[in-house]
Amino acid sequence: MIQNTLFSTQSVQPLKVLNSSQETATPSESLSKFGAYLEDAINQVSEQEKTSQVMNNQFMLGQVNVDQTMIASEKALLSIQLTTQVRNKVIEAYQEIMRTQV
Template sequence: MIQNAMFSVQGVQPLQLQEQVKNGATPSESIRDFGSYLNEALNSVSAQEQNAHMMTDKLMIGQVNVDQAMISAQQALLSIQLTTQVRNKVVEAYQEIMRTQI
C-alpha cells in the first residue's frame, strides 16, 4: 500500500506514444492517445481523492484505523500536488512557446 503513495496510473504505458511514432502513427493519432493518457491520469487522481473521502467516512464510524485513513489522504494529496505541478509546467511551456519569436 505504501508503494502506491507515488502518483501512478494503472494500465497506462508511458512509452506508448513513442512506440506509436516509431510504428508510423500520425501526429493526430498520437495526440488522441496523449489525450486519453491525460484523461486516465486525471481519473486516477479523482479516484484517489474519492478513496480518501471514503476512508475518512469509514474512520468516523470506526471501520478503519487512523493510519489507513491518513495513508489514503496522503496518497490523494501527493497525487493532487503532482497534477498541479505538471499543469504548471505545461502552462509555463506553452507561455514560453508563445513568447518565442519566429
Template sequence: MIQSMQLGPIAPSQAIAGAKPVKEATPAELTQSFGQYLQTALDSVSNQEKQVHALNDQFLAGKVDVTQVLIASEQAQLGLQLTSQVRNKVVEAYQEMMRMQL
C-alpha cells in the first residue's frame, strides 16, 4: 500500500519559475530606513511624554488615579533612557568609524 503512494520528482524548472529575485538594498536606502526608524522612535518617546503631561493634568483635576500617572511616567522615563543609550551607541560607533585607518 505504501509503495503505491510514491511521488515522482519535481522538475527544477517548475520550482524556480515562481521565484522572484531578491533586490539588494542600497546604502542610501539603508540609511534612510535607519533614519526613519530613529525618527519613529523619537516620535514615540515624545508622544509618551505628552501622554504623561496629559495624565498629570487629569490627575490634578481628579479624573485619573495616581497609579496610572506613575505607570505612564515610568514608561516615559524608560523610553527616554533607552533613547539616550541608543544615541550613545550611535555616537560611539561613529567615533569608532572615524578612528579607522583606510
C-alpha cells in the first residue's frame, strides 16, 4: 500500500481545549507556524521528486527493480497532484473572498 507522507498523521498535534487563563497564539505566531508547515510540506514533495529521479537513474543503470522505481514515481506524482489541488483550493478561496462585497 502506498502511503502519502506529505500530510502524515505523526506530525499532527491533537487540538487542546484552551482555558481562559491560557493565552492563545497571536495571528503573527499562527501565520509563522502555518508558513513553516507549508514550507515543510513542499520540501517533502521536493524530496520525493528527487528520490524518484535518483531511482529512475539507478533503474537505467540496472541497480534497482522496476517495481521500486514505479513506487517512488507514483509517490512523487501523487504528492505533486495533492499539492496542486491544495494550491487550487487556496486560490479559489482567495478569489471568493475578494468577490465578497462588504
